Amino acid sequence: MINFPVIPEQKMVQRLAHPKRKVRMVLDTDTFNEIDDQFAVIYALKSPENMTIEAFYAAPFYNDLSTGPKDGMEKSYNELLKIRSLLPEMAGIPVHRGSESYLPGAETPVESAAARDLVERAMASSEDDPLYVVAIGAITNVASAILMEPRIIERIVVVWLGGHALHWRDAREFNLAQDLHASRVILNSGVPLVLIPVMGVTSHLLTTLSEIETHVKEKGAIGQYLYETFRDCCDDHYAYSRVIWDISTIAYLNNESWLSSSLVHSPVLSEDFRWSIDNSRHFIRYVDHIHRDSVFRDLFRKL
Template sequence: DLKSVTFKGSETYLTDEDTPVLSPAAEDLAKRAMDYTPEKPLYVVAIGAITNVASALLLKPEIRDRIVLVWLGGNALHWPDNREFNMYQDVAAGRIVFGCGAALVQLPCAGVVSGFTVSEPEFKDYFLGKNELCDYLAHYAIEEGRRWAQAETWSRVIWDVTAVAWLLDGEFMDDTLLHSPIPQYDDTWTPSNTRHFMRYVYNIHRDVLLKDLVQKLTEK
């Protein structure tokens, strides 16, 4: 029963960097993380605005040592700006998670994950006719791809897969440790040489990850 483990998230974004947005999701995460330890942390995968996680950290600051946060958010550090959908919706929340000291894995959107694309012929060849789920996903992706295509030879970024893929065994991406940068309210990054380290994904092995995705979705 998925309803029993699904919690409603925040209905608004943070108004500042000190006040949490109360929600069942944030409260559950704060409580759930307390059952973990620095030696056995809770892995938290986030693929949207980071409001719920930031609120949980404000509710229970001590969970920062009990979680590993994997977030698809923000643009690559070399990108001209940091105006990325998951980040600019709630910059205050982004500043909290990048500054709190929790173990953080960032999968940047533009400049990194934006390279994980699938074209219409690939959707048709790899997914259509394999099973009911593949048919649904392929038809939806093709419809949306055509809707936003700027050319007949379009491809579509499959964003959210990458956050989960980081947790899997496989040569799906390259990452490195660097000092946590500071997200600014003017849609830029401020680099740092003194803040805590975080793990930064800088490259996606597109073909390897796509092969694994196809195998997992099409297996009987």
């Protein structure tokens, strides 16, 4: 059984407060899976006043766009390289391949360049200046790093888009449901966690092709790339809007007032992907609302 360090409650509360300063961060992303990851990657790179990106990690995913987790990770890795070719701000930032499979067991990590890099960067950080780990895909890489070196939980803060709102009928969201073992590691290990749910919270982050055409398309090569990515995601854009979920994590670091949150006890995740509450568990920060207009206004302005 793995013994995770226990962060005292007072220190946990302090760690879960918004940093209110520029942070060091890594971004873990299944970039090829959806169109929102691309927006989040670019939004982060366009926010240097609030974050310094030290590395990108390709996360695994498995759906109609991949033949399995390994293929999804490779496609995400290649998509990150494509963005780097379009955006000068990304030059020199390392991009690492992540896990080729999901966790095979509750205490068994999956070795990868991403997980090893995260351990190294986290252990080089201090408790007073933790590394922010922003995750917008399956949490496999991050959970693997924690299992490989549990002491990193004292030196990181995880900001994860995962699961649905605690009041939702279930927690079966794509990022969370892909890797149940990894999701439970994040919720159970005691790592400082900012949890940003999908349905009921980031589902407010809707935009349309017309809005993207007006505010994004003419913003150079990267604007054209985002516009074409959005345009090609659907055959019929009449009265159609799409959620750009992943930018919520970057928005949280940019301005805490745009995402309403509170401290709650880390929820228990069941085998059938349902939430339950145990008030003896450690605290996490839970986002319960997002101000859609403020987030998109900031994104559009920075482009």
